[in-house]
Amino acid sequence: MTDLIPLGGKRVLVTGAGRGIGRGLALTLAASGAHVLACYRGGGEHIDSLAVRLKETPGDHHLIQADVTDAEDVQRLLEEARTRFGGLDGLVNNAGVISHIPFEELPYEEWSRVLDTNLGAVFRLTQQALPLFGERASVVNIGSRAATVGIPLRGHYTAAKAGLIGLTRSLAKELGGRGVRVNVVAPGVIATEAELPQAVVDKYSGLTAVGRLGRTEEIAHAAAFLLSDLSSYITGETLHVDGGI
Template sequence: MHSRSVAIVTGGSRGIGAAISERLTVDGYAVVINYAGRRDDAVALASRLVAQGGEAVALQADVSDPVAVQRLFDATEARYGGVDVLVNNAGVMDLAPVAQVDDAAFDRLVAINLKGSFNCMREAAHRLRSGGRIINFSSSVIGLRLETYGAYSATKAAVEALTTVLSRELRGRSITVNAVAPGPTATDLFLEGKSPELIERMAKMNPLERLGTPADIAAVVSFLAGPQGGWINGQVIRANGGMV
């Protein structure tokens, strides 16, 4: 039996996911860095974390495929003996006014953000050891109700609904289910294609007057995954500097 607690981080190869993977290895977890297509990024991150004294491995799975998600949990159990923490971080963003969202974009958002999160939650509900943690990812844009974020926000609102319901369904197993809803966070994905003026304006939207960092979000995940967060359950934590 493996002595460390074991965490799966979906979409764990870059941005917020990579920061979470790193933070959880520092916290002492064996971390499975899940990726869909970015194998090189995931393998390089796992190698770096191992070199720093952590326990990490990169495993491929498209979360929108339920069979792939089962295999991901199978492989994790085979390697480490069980799963204690699921961080449901994998997601995509595609922005357009509702009137202009094409079917392919809508289907991709639903397949990855909603069905992908659901597939992982469903598997975790069967697989997680007693005392485990499920940490989903929403977004603070739900509260902002920004134009062009309609379809994206809809997938995240659904994740929030599932979070609360699943937390009640896992009664008696000491497993908590929560969601983290970041505000604007300085990742490559976020900064790409935005003017300095727009970035500055978004940074000023919260009273702390800065963008979040991936490490800020990873700290919230660390809290929820660890013993200090054990009494938080069925909640959405808006990690956004007080924006909404």
């Protein structure tokens, strides 16, 4: 097993933890020694299996169902962090949505949905989490390599992820004086439990310098580094974890 970055009992909230990168984040951070409060939107067997995995991992871990676009759910989620942990040392804003629609056909309602989930929720959670942060807190926003290159049919998604970079840089400067660091981890194409067509795997593997897709735990290792005290002098940065695509 890959060596883990020790997180020494840090209290961390992870959003969008039910599937994919979020699931990898929750499990890896818990295995690294963090106490994890994992937020998910919809239930199912994948949540049941995540609950079992977290229960088997040493530490104080909890699964909470919440919609990060709902103001009341956000308040309830952060109250859970306060009552269960007494505060937070880390926040990983991972929850997100994506759709593929030509710009000329993109309804404003879908534009708003994607922007609110991928960017608006980060604003809500980070702002309301500030009173819970300890002296050396770290916010890790999960962005996308798409933010700096643009992708056809995903103008709304790309705009949200590009906005996340700007928000991160501003918050790093504004919150640094109170001990809060804010960074972005920007994944490339990552293999998750959702199977991709072989043609897609071959295409994107061939575009990377390392010749393969990324793994969810590789995104989680980057996040763990930014949550840890090893990165205490890093803030406002975007770390691309994309295999050199």
